[in-house]
Amino acid sequence: MSRSDNIRAAKQKIAENRATAIRIYERHTAEISALFPEFKRIDDQLAQTGLKIMAAALASPSDEAERNIEAVHAEYDALADRKRQILTDNGYPADYCDIKYFCPKCSDTGYVDIRICECLKKELVLASLEASGLYSLVETQSFQTFSLDYYEKDDKINMKRNAVRLWEFANNFVPGKSESFLFIGATGLGKTHLSSAVARVIIEKGAYVVYESSISMIADYEAKRFGGSSYNNEWDDNVDRYTECDLLIIDDLGCEVVNNFTLSCLYNIINSRIIMHKSTIINTNLSDKELRSRYTDRIFSRILGEFTTLHFRGHDIREQKLIKK
Ligand SMILES: [Zn+2]
Structure with missing residues (x-):
């Protein structure tokens, strides 16, 4: 194992963590969506938020665009609250359908902005130890x-x-x-x-x-x-x-x-x-x-x-x- 192999192994570990976190999130979301159709509907609506914000931002004058964007955000928050409500009403934890990254600091990407995250540094040490x-x-x-x-x-x-x-x-x-x-x-x-x-x-x-x-x-x-x-x-x-x-x-x-x-x-x-x-x-x-x-x-x-x-x-x-x- 060369040094670049160690770096590859460490990054691989972080990528696996991210894939695992997303897999669990998808499994939970599919489970809840199947049980509660309203949850699924809200989820689909939330998926449109990005587009809605873009559309809202196109309005003029700019203060109207701002008001539109605020309205979309408020709608988003209300829908997200309702999702949590459905979960807790049915005995699930409120964050059951949130993505839970192993490292919330970098969302399991290994980087915070352009700096190497602590979690990737730790994996590098472990990979180097193993290879040594x-x-x-x-x-x-x-x-x-x-x-x-x-x-x-x-x-x-x-x-x-x-x-x-x-x-x-x-x-x-x-x-x-x-x-x-x-x-x-x-x-x-x-x-x-x-x-x-x-x-x-x-x-x-x-x-x-x-x-x-x-x-x-x-x-x-x-x-x-x-x-x-x-x-x-x-x-x-x-x-x-x-x-x-x-x-x-x-x-x-x-x-x-x-x-x-x-x-x-x-x-x-x-x-x-x-x-x-x-x-x-x-x-x-x-x-x-x-x-x-x-x-x-x-x-x-x-x-x-x-x-x-x-x-x-x-x-x-x-x-x-x-x-x-
Ligand atoms: Zn990290």
Whole structure:
């Protein structure tokens, strides 16, 4: 999913809301019209209001036109009142046949005048979250839910420093102008939690974030490279997002198989992002030493030279939680 796919998905959601609201309105109106012929007659009369106003406006002099228009409005109000009366007399809510938009501010169009409505902004965030690969994580793993209780002494001081640093990074994030990070530490020390927290803040600022494990990322490039006759354009979109996004989070670097193909993939992604000044966060369970022996100097020096390394230290949080239970 590219950024334009996210925008399309969000607009689609708003259009579906509008269609649903209109469908319900039409169903209710048909139901009531069938039961009460007077309601139907009034509805038909009301449908003529626009034409009547136009005709009234053509009269001259202008004060007569004004009086005519006022009369049409008064007639409209009386008819609308009568419609409501029919509904309430028969035990229906007065607004049973009104269109009830999900967002009354924009009538489910996504725009108020020419400005994007809050409801479309919200859908954009949701669509971006879903596309980022983080949908299930961000609900529970935010800066608000990050706890230092699981860290002790120096580890606690270190983690507090990491969290503050990343909070500042996320809140001051500017696409193409922010730094990159390498998170080093064993499993269960909060790397994924803080990555997800960062992603949420940045997505809410409207930036394009992609989160993927190194294994899945390499698999996407393999599908494109070795897909053979079943090759299709979707694979281009699928790998292009790794270089196009404003923030790429590569989870679990070190779990992928190392060969010439994977190494050149990794180098190309990291290198092209550095050249375009795009931010990347890499999570790994490997130590500095293991990273150095696993990856070529070309990749390793590129990462170390351009990325800020944050160490995650302590005791596995998942284990601690299990013991407490
Ligand atoms: Zn709206």
